[in-house]
Amino acid sequence: MKNIKVKNWKGKEFSGSWNGKTYSSKIDGHEDLYRIYVDNDPIHIEESELKRLQSDDDARQKRIANNKVDDFFSWMEEQPEEIKKHMFMQALDMMSENSRRSNTSEAIDALRVYFK
DSSP: OEEEEEEOTTSOEEEEEEOSOOEEOOSTTOTTOEEEEETTEEEEEOHHHHHHHHHHHHHHHHHHHHHHHHHHHHHHHTSOHHHHHHHHHHHHHHHHHHTTTSHHHHHHHHHHHHHO
């Protein structure tokens, strides 16, 4: 659930929890609208408002991911060299597995040999 502020198709503002799901509108003559539920109340919104909500959510998800990456690298800095090497080798193994039959795979294999 995300806390949002949204304007319905008539311009009235609502705020509350939204689960991120959208549905087709049930207002006759306004099939271009989308229905979302804010605090379990149906709100009918225009496509531009939906795109704004989705854009805000994408930015939020990127911030969360960046924070987790920062936390991971801070944690890694505190680890002994052997753990760092092990993690690096695992990452190389995964990259190699995902890029089989390409020049990238050969480069990754060369890195593995170098760091062993």
